[in-house]
């Protein structure tokens with residue numbers, strides 16, 4: 046259990062003159078809910094993009110359960126069981142909630158049958174209904190995804206990430222834009238999921254982070270500022286200085302919502 | 305739907321009785337060009353790729369048949385097969401490069417491929433007949449002993465084309481509803497998300513491109529038999545553009561949209577062009593009007609009207625139910 050589920054070695058990504066992740070070497074243990082925090086522009090999303098294959102690092106390596114996945118393409122990484130949600134919510138907008146889940150489930154099959162009706166797949170139907178129930182969206186099953194509220198889209202994205210029995214879930218600000226009630230539901234869901242699957246969560250809401258996380262990694266300017274348990278982090282001198290102790294903590298949430 | 309199918313099955317008798325023989329071959333031509341438009345639709349309407357290159361594969365279907373019969377001495381079916389295989393092979397080769405790109409880059413590279421092969425076809429006189437194209441004598445389609453069926457018989461020609469086009473549309477219907485077709489739509493909707501759920505976007509686009517090459521190739525091969533010739537004119541990207549207009553006006557992303565659009569424009573062409581040489585003005589105006597006022601094409605418009613006609617009734621049903629509650 047204490048083997049790292051995810052490990053990076055000297056991961057560097059530059060955008061022109063800007064170094065988004067700077068020689069980042071970190072190791073996230075499995076079986077614990079891992080949170081990554083840090084101010085805007087710290088390189089958190091870039092870190093996720095490098096793991097999930099949407100970006101290629103300029104140098105450095107990524108290991109998933111000791112397997113080198115550097116340079117694999119997004120669909121190959123997805124098929125290894127690493128699923129993610131996006132900071133800017135990303136679903137299939139013009140089709141229904143149910144079809145979103147349906148396609149996502151069938152996408153995990155190696156062979157996509159070209160002639161048999163997709164709807165005839167009973168195993169998929171059952172799994173889709175199960176996930177609809179889990180994310181509490183059964184009543185919205187036939188709504189077109191593009192017409193959902195922001196919080197519901199976020200919830201659908203979580204459903205899509207978990208429908209194919211992932212091994213590692215990367216959640217990029219999953220509750221951003223949710224109402225307090227939705228947040229509560231999503232947090233409960235994430236806590237429940239964490240018992241079955243390794244999760245790394247990026248989140249700005251400190252209440253949520255400190256309530257959920259077993260381990261916290263703090264990034265600033267593309268590098269690790271600190272790692273440790275929630276208590277260690279909240280007592281950490283430099284973290285407090287750089288980040289937590291800011292009097293305008295509330296403003297911070299708004300900034301995150303605007304981002 | 306059923307009425308439409310029944311109509312198509314009786315065309316060789318009803319049309320000569322109602323108008324004249326000429327319109328039977330116009331309808332056969334509409335069927336062929338509908339299939340051509342369907343190939344554009346598969347790419348644009350279902351995978352989100354705007355191709356101006358479908359005429360290239362149509363042309364390869366034509367030349368496969370023409371060269372097969374005229375130079376290789378093939379009979380009907382091998383020539384047909386050669387045309388379709390040539391179109392698919394060309395789609396595979398050009399697709400390997402083209403589908404790496406999207407949006408206008410993709411559109412541009414498909415035009416470039418079309419132009420290259422158009423000029424090659426015009427200049428390689430020994431193979432393609434250059435500007436004159438290839439005229440060939442029709443081989444029989446089936447022969448059992450002394451009895452033969454060939455495209456020389458207009459009824460046979462019509463029904464053969466109808467059967468081939470119907471079969472292709474049926475295949476397309478199956479693909480659209482299959483897991484593969486759903487994956488195509490996922491790529492159209494959001495290619496980043498598609499890759500993150502484990503879909504190989506490049507391979508899916510390439511698969512669709514080759515499938516579309518198949519549809520265009522069958523259309524081209526049928527058109528070669530229908531006209532008894534093959535010519536580079538049909539390979540020009542302008543022809544691809546027409547297919548695109550028919551698709552968009554009829555309704556991209558719907559199975560029957562290309563048939564509706566193609567039928568409309570070919571009938572306009574046939575009726576108007578005999579009286580007025582600027583019939584393309586009508587075509588252009590209509591295309592612009594549809595794009596502005598019915599972005600989902602005529603089929604989409606029709607569906608919206610149906611939905612709206614149904615909706616108030618459904619609401620009324622609900623309200624009466626409410627009222628009957630004690």
Ligand SMILES: Nc1ncnc2c1ncn2[C@@H]1O[C@H](COP(=O)(O)OP(=O)(O)OP(=O)(O)O)[C@@H](O)[C@H]1O
Nearest residue numbers: 060063065084085086087088089090091092132304
């Ligand atoms: N595709 C890109 N091209 C250019 N610059 C980028 C790109 N993606 C990110 N950046 C830059 O890299 C830096 C890190 O961005 P990143 O999105 O990883 O930050 P983050 O920690 O997720 O911030 P936030 O909390 O605002 O989401 C930022 O300065 C950002 O502007």
Ligand SMILES: [Mg+2]
Nearest residue numbers: 089090091132
């Ligand atoms: Mg971010």
